[in-house]
Amino acid sequence: xxxxxxxxxxxxxxxxxxxxxxxxxxxxxxxxxxxxxxxxxxxxxxxxxxxxxxxxxxxxxxxxxxxxxxxxxxxxxxxxxxxxxxxxxxxxxxxxxxxxxxxxxxxxxxxxxxxxxxxxxxxxxxxxxxxxxxxxxxxxxxxxxxxxxxxxxxxxxxxxxxxxxxxxxxxxxxxxxxxxxxxxxxxxxxxxxxxxxxxxxxxxxxxxxxxxxxxxxxxxxxxxxxxxxxxxxxxxxxxxxxxxxxxxxxxxxxxxxxxxxxxxxxxxxxxxxxxxxxxxxxxxxxxxxxxxxxxxxxxxxxxxxxxxxxxxxxxxxxxxxxxxxxxxxxxxxxxxxxxxxxxxxxxxxxxxxxxxxxxxxxxxxxxxxxxxxxxxxxxxxxxxxxxxxxxxxxxxxxxxxxxxxxxxxxxxxxxxxxxxxxxxxxxxxxxxxxxxxxxxxxxxxxxxxxxxxxxxxxxxxxxxxxxxxxxxxxxxxxxxxxxxxxxxxxxxxxxxxxxxxxxxxxxxxxxxxxxxxxxxxxxxxxxxxxxxxxxxxxxxxxxxxxxxxxxxxxxxxxxxxxxxxxxxxxxxxxxxxxxxxxxxxxxxxxxxxxxxxxxxxxxxxxxxxxxxxxxxxxxxxxxxxxxxxxxxxxxxxxxxxxxxxxxxxxxxxxxxxxxxxxxxxxxxxxxxxxxxxxxxxxxxxxxxxxxxxxxxxxxxxxxxxxxxxxxxxxxxxxxxxxxxxxxxxxxxxxxxxxxxxxxxxxxxxxxxxxxxxxxxxxxxxxxxxxxxxxxxxxxxxxxxxxxxxxxxxxxxxxxxxxxxxxxxxxxxxxxxxxxxxxxxxxxxxxxxxxxxxxxxxxxxxxxxxxxxxxxxxxxxxxxxxxxxxxxxxxxxxxxxxxxxxxxxxxxxxxxxxxxxxxxxxxxxxxxxxxxxxxxxxxxxxxxxxxxxxxxxxxxxxxxxxxxxxxxxxx
Numbered sequence: 032x033x034x035x036x037x038x039x040x041x042x043x044x045x046x047x048x049x050x051x052x053x054x055x056x057x058x059x060x061x062x063x064x065x066x067x068x069x070x071x072x073x074x075x076x077x078x079x080x081x082x083x084x085x086x087x088x089x090x091x092x093x094x095x096x097x098x099x100x101x102x103x104x105x106x107x108x109x110x111x112x113x114x115x116x117x118x119x120x121x122x123x124x125x126x127x128x129x130x131x132x133x134x135x136x137x138x139x140x141x142x143x144x145x146x147x148x149x150x151x152x153x154x155x156x157x158x159x160x161x162x163x164x165x166x167x168x169x170x171x172x173x174x175x176x177x178x179x180x181x182x183x184x185x186x187x188x189x190x191x192x193x194x195x196x197x198x199x200x201x202x203x204x205x206x207x208x209x210x211x212x213x214x215x216x217x218x219x220x221x222x223x224x225x226x227x228x229x230x231x232x233x234x235x236x237x238x239x240x241x242x243x244x245x246x247x248x249x250x251x252x253x254x255x256x257x258x259x260x261x262x263x264x265x266x267x268x269x270x271x272x273x274x275x276x277x278x279x280x281x282x283x284x285x286x287x288x289x290x291x292x293x294x295x296x297x298x299x300x301x302x303x304x305x306x307x308x309x310x311x312x313x314x315x316x317x318x319x320x321x322x323x324x325x326x327x328x329x330x331x332x333x334x335x336x337x338x339x340x341x342x343x344x345x346x347x348x349x350x351x352x353x354x355x356x357x358x359x360x361x362x363x364x365x366x367x368x369x370x371x372x373x374x375x376x377x378x379x380x381x382x383x384x385x386x387x388x389x390x391x392x393x394x395x396x397x398x399x400x401x402x403x404x405x406x407x408x409x410x411x412x413x414x415x416x417x418x419x420x421x422x423x424x425x426x427x428x429x430x431x432x433x434x435x436x437x438x439x440x441x442x443x444x445x446x447x448x449x450x451x452x453x454x455x456x457x458x459x460x461x462x463x464x465x466x467x468x469x470x471x472x473x474x475x476x477x478x479x480x481x482x483x484x485x486x487x488x489x490x491x492x493x494x495x496x497x498x499x500x501x502x503x504x505x506x507x508x509x510x511x512x513x514x515x516x517x518x519x520x521x522x523x524x525x526x527x528x529x530x531x532x533x534x535x536x537x538x539x540x541x542x543x544x545x546x547x548x549x550x551x552x553x554x555x556x557x558x559x560x561x562x563x564x565x566x567x568x569x570x571x572x573x574x575x576x577x578x579x580x581x582x583x584x585x586x587x588x589x590x591x592x593x594x595x596x597x598x599x600x601x602x603x604x605x606x607x608x609x610x611x612x613x614x615x616x617x618x619x620x621x622x623x624x625x626x627x628x629x630x631x632x633x634x635x636x637x638x639x640x641x642x643x644x645x646x647x648x649x650x651x652x653x654x655x656x657x658x659x660x661x662x663x664x665x666x667x668x669x670x671x672x673x674x675x676x677x678x679x680x681x682x683x684x685x686x687x688x689x690x691x692x693x694x695x696x697x698x699x700x701x702x703x704x705x706x707x708x709x710x711x712x713x714x715x716x717x718x719x720x721x722x723x724x725x726x727x728x729x730x731x732x733x734x735x736x737x738x739x740x741x742x743x744x745x746x747x748x749x750x751x752x753x754x755x756x757x758x759x760x761x762x763x764x765x766x767x768x769x770x771x772x773x774x775x776x777x778x779x780x781x782x783x784x785x786x787x788x789x790x791x792x793x794x795x796x797x798x799x800x801x802x803x804x805x806x807x808x809x810x811x812x813x814x815x816x817x818x819x820x821x822x823x824x825x826x827x828x829x830x831x832x833x834x835x836x837x838x839x840x841x842x843x844x845x846x847x848x849x850x851x852x853x854x855x856x857x858x859x860x861x862x863x864x865x866x867x868x869x870x871x872x873x874x875x876x877x878x879x880x881x882x883x884x885x886x887x888x889x890x891x892x893x894x895x896x897x898x899x900x901x902x903x904x905x906x907x908x909x910x911x912x913x914x915x916x917x918x919x920x921x922x923x924x925x926x927x928x929x930x931x932x933x934x935x936x937x938x939x940x941x942x943x944x945x946x947x948x949x950x951x952x953x954x955x956x957x958x959x960x961x962x963x964x965x966x967x968x969x970x971x972x973x974x975x976x977x978x979x980x981x982x983x984x985x
Contacts, residue, residue, distance in 0.1 A: 062087045065095050065103040072110045081119060085133045098140045098197035100211050105142050112138070112146040112180075120176045135183045139193060141215045147181045148218065151227045158234050171235065175242070178231050181224070182245050188303075191219070191260035192267070195279050199272055212279055220286035225253060254292035258299025261287070265300070265316045266309035277312075281319035288327050294335035297328055301336045301361075310530055314367045326375050332365065333379055333398065338391040340533055351393055355525050357533025358397040364530065366401075376402055377412045384419055384437030395440055400525035403447035410455065413444040414464065420487070421468020428884075431479050431877065432833030438483050439520055442490060446521035449494050457495045465491070476923055477877040479824070482510055486517050494521065507873070509821065612638045616652040619643075620663060626670045633671065639664070640683035647691040660688050661699050665713060678716070682766065685720035686727065693728055694822045697721065701830035704848075705838050711852050718856045722767045722863040725827060729819035729867040771859045771905055774866060775953075778912045778960070819867050824874035828864050831857070832881050849892060855902035858886075862909040870915045876923070879914055882906070883927045890934055897950055900938065904957035907931060911964040921972035932965045 062068050068084045076084065088097055088107070097104050111134075123131050138147065154174040184190075194215060202208040218224055228247040235242040246252040264280035267273050287296055304310045317325055341354045366372035376398055383390050403409050419425055420437055448456045459465055472484020485504040492502035506514055610631040613619040619642055622635030643660070646653045653660070664684045669677040689696045703709065704717045819827075835857075838848060847853065861882060868875065886906055893900045914920050920928060939958035942951055 065107060069107050069110060072107065072115055078119070081115065082130055085130055085137060088137050089133050096197070096201035097137055098201040100142045108138065108140070108142050108146045112150050116180060117173050117176065120180060138180070138184050139190065140197065141194065141211045143184060144215070144218050147177060147184065148223055148227050151177050151181070151231055155230050155234065174231055175235055178228055178245050178247070181228065182247055185247065188259040189263050191283065192263050195264070195276060199275065212282070216283050216286050219257065220283055220290055222290055225250065250292050251295055254290070254295040255299045257287055258296045259303055262300045262303035266304055266307050266312045277316045278319055281316060285320055285324045288324055293327065294331045297331035298336040298339065301332060305530065310361065310364055314364050317365060317372070318369045322371050325369055325371055329365065329372050329375055330379065333394055334390060337361065338394050341391065341393050352525070353528065353532040355393055355397050355400070356528025357530055358394065359400045359525065359527040360530045361533055362397060363401055363527055377408060380412060380440055381415055384416060384433060384440060390436070392439060396443060396523060396525045399440065399443045399447065400527060403451070406451060409444060409447060413441070413448060413459065416441045416444065417464050417468055421464065421471050423471050426471060426475050426480050430833040430836045431477070431829050431881070434480060434483060438487060438517065441487065442517055442520040443523065445491060445494065446523060449521065450524065460491050460495045477880060478874060479877050486514050490518050490521060610634055613642065616646055616656050616660070620656065620659060623663060623667070629671060637680055640680060640687045643684060643687035643691065647687070653691045657688065657692050657696065658699070661696055664688065665703055665707070665717060666709065682716055682719055685716060686724040689720055689724035690728060693724070694826045697822065697826035698830045701834055705834040714853055715856055718860040719766050721827060722770070722860040725819050725823065725864050725867045726770070729817050729869070731867065767856050767859045767863065770863065774909070775905055775957070778908055817869055820869060820872040823864055823868040823872065824878060828861065828878050829881065831861060832885055835885065844892070851896045851898045854892070855898050858902040858906045862906045865913050866909050870913050875914065876919070879910060880924070882910060883924060887927060887930060897954060901950060901954050901957065904935070904954060904961060907935070908957055908961050908964065911961065917968045917971060921968055928965060928968060932962065932969065935961045
């Protein structure tokens with residue numbers, strides 16, 4: 032009997048119907064309760080029945096609400112999400128049905144979001160399991176639909192406000208409403224939406240179908256959306272529920288601050304509140320946050336949001352005082368009802384001077400203006416900053432950029448104290464703290480640290496002492512300009528203005544004349560203007576038309592040769608309006624940005640380096656657009672796959688921009704390398720431009736040598752890797768590495784020759800004729816002025832090293848800048864800057880101290896990667912080669928020298944002998960060269976080194 036029950040075939044039934052299948056028509060009856068709506072949805076309704084159900088759910092019912100997380104509403108939402116939407120969503124969207132907004136509104140509840148997230152998790156699990164290709168494609172389509180529905184439900188700036196308003200209206204129990212809102216916070220600000228949608232997108236992007244992605248998985252865009260929603264709730268209109276809404280927004284904000292992209296979140300809250308003119312609401316809402324959340328919110332405001340508002344229109348040459356007054360008014364509004372934030376302002380200023388944060392000077396001026404309102408708090412802050420300014424450990428181990436930030440803040444405080452209580456400043460100038468600080472500064476080993484001490488001492492003495500007893504120091508010509516800039520800080524009388532000053536300070540006033548110029552002229556006006564301009568007084572040249580045949584004997588010209596463009600068979604393909612190379616910087620920028628027109632973009636891109644160099648010394652075009660040029664070429668991408676040509680031309684353009692204004696663009700490049708959102712190749716281009724530009728600024732001819740090498744390599748046929756691999760592994764694709772190799776040979780070659788001389792005999796036996804010596808002197812190049820030495824420290828070297836320490840302290844050692852892709856090039860760039868500046872640079876001692884500390888901190892990182900090891904050894908060798916004054920090295924850096932010698936000796940012993948030309952052999956040769964150089968210093972100044980070591984041991 033069992034044989035009769037054996038199936039012939041097995042058919043797997045697909046529970047999820049295809050989108051084009053016609054659903055079974057359900058019996059439509061009058062809906063009077065949630066059970067009736069649920070029964071219709073479960074009976075596979077047609078489009079008319081679905082419209083009836085959605086219409087009933089959208090209307091307000093006396094005893095039922097979809098916003099109430101009750102069992103009846105949860106069952107309806109579950110059926111909609113898991114049964115109805117997989118069938119109808121694509122149909123409704125493609126037909127642009129009016130039911131789509133109604134359906135989205137029905138699902139815009141806490142239960143609806145939970146059901147959509149549960150649906151996504153189920154589909155992700157199903158897609159991860161092995162299944163038939165057909166079922167996998169259906170699951171993928173359902174997954175894409177679920178992400179689209181969730182994005183539609185959350186879209187809009189008032190989503191959170193609408194959900195909470197619906198909870199206020201439908202849920203009367205405070206406990207249930209609080210639990211529902213807590214669940215919404217966990218979904219949105221707790222990271223559930225971000226994580227689930229990110230998993231779904233990872234699956235969708237692996238499929239064969241093209242998928243663009245959703246904003247729900249983009250952390251930056253999601254944080255901006257969340258900030259807009261919070262701002263709408265915070266700026267709620269006056270009403271009986273305003274306090275509840277702002278409290279709910281505070282709970283949402285507290286969770287969102289730990290979600291990630293905190294600066295973007297706070298920026299959107301501040302910006303939207305200013306746009307709506309409801310920034311006063313922020314003062315009453317911030318105290319509802321917890322203490323640590325208030326401090327984090329204020330920190331993001333001061334470090335990111337307010338600087339962007341103040342510098343949004345920085346290119347317009349306006350006075351900075353209105354913006355500072357507006358920023359001070361905004362900060363005062365934020366902290367007006369929070370005693371915790373009033374104390375946090377002083378703590379933020381102290382943190383900027385100790386943790387490496389690099390804030391805007393305008394923001395510091397605004398914060399100091401607020402702190403100055405309380406004289407006791409200002410006095411306490413100034414004493415704390417003065418103690419840090421004179422601390423010997425702080426002077427020795429803190430980067431110069433951080434010390435300069437502390438100096439600016441301290442001088443601003445001195446200025447406010449001098450205007451409010453001149454006697455208090457007099458007592459502070461005579462205190463032991465001030466005297467000790469100036470003394471410690473004057474005895475510092477760093478020249479820049481000594482300059483800051485002398486500048487503060489002379490400026491304070493000028494405020495409190497008479498002209499006869501004022502303290503005076505001798506400053507170099509390059510330091511006098513910095514001294515005057517610091518002296519101006521004590522004279523700034525920053526006050527608190529109106530917030531409107533911040534939002535309107537950078538906006539240019541409308542000019543009716545300009546609007547009239549932009550308005551197109553009519554035809555009659557054009558004719559009148561033309562007739563007016565062509566009126567000529569005096570005799571005129573008039574063309575006389577003659578129909579006579581007197582010129583019949585004249586031989587006409589022959590027809591011109593055919594144009595090569597006319598040889599095309601199809602006349603429609605001939606281009607008569609071919610673009611020409613730009614001759615103005617503004618035309619260059621617009622042409623490079625035009626990525627839709629291939630000919631115009633390529634022509635302008637190839638002409639960019641030569642045009643920028645040509646315009647640098649002619650007029651002010653390059654200087655006026657220097658910031659836009661730098662940002663354009665740093666962030667430029669290869670839209671037309673030019674490969675090697677693109678990298679080369681972009682590099683030369685960046686070098687030309689750097690040479691146009693090295694004092695400011697060097698800092699821009701350093702900031703973009705650490706803080707900009709750029710790819711690895713773009714960051715490498717920044718470092719290459721800084722290194723090669725510095726060499727050219729110093730007068731070296733590396734650029735011409737590179738051009739000759741490239742032309743020779745192109746002329747000689749050879750086997751090459753594919754273009755995308757050749758760019759990675761070829762030395763010419765990394766100009767900094769290629770240049771450092773040549774410098775490495777230059778530094779090692781004299782030591783090799785000296786060793787050969789010792790092996791071949793005494794120098795008395797080596798005779799060189801007089802004529803050969805004259806030939807050598809004839810080929811020797813004349814010395815040229817090193818323009819790099821004037822700006823290398825403050826514009827190139829210290830911005831790179833200072834931001835490195837700040838970046839490591841803020842994000843830890845495991846960042847993208849510490850990877851083998853970027854760190855070797857970064858170290859080689861610093862080495863090129865040091866080598867190009869030369870041994871006679873005044874800032875060489877401070878650069879040596881800063882660079883040596885950085886290299887010693889990377890010993891652990893270099894041990895794990897041979898590429899970093901090679902770059903680090905090259906940097907140490909450059910450091911020893913540039914510092915020709917060995918006595919100063921032995922006197923000021925004995926500990927660093929001996930530590931370096933011991934570590935390099937361990938590297939040399941651990942590194943095995945590799946084949947000739949291999950990386951292991953180069954590392955071993957570099958280590959040996961360093962040992963030779965360091966041993967020369969140790970043998971010559973051994974007594975001095977041993978004395979210092981004995982002092983350290985005691």
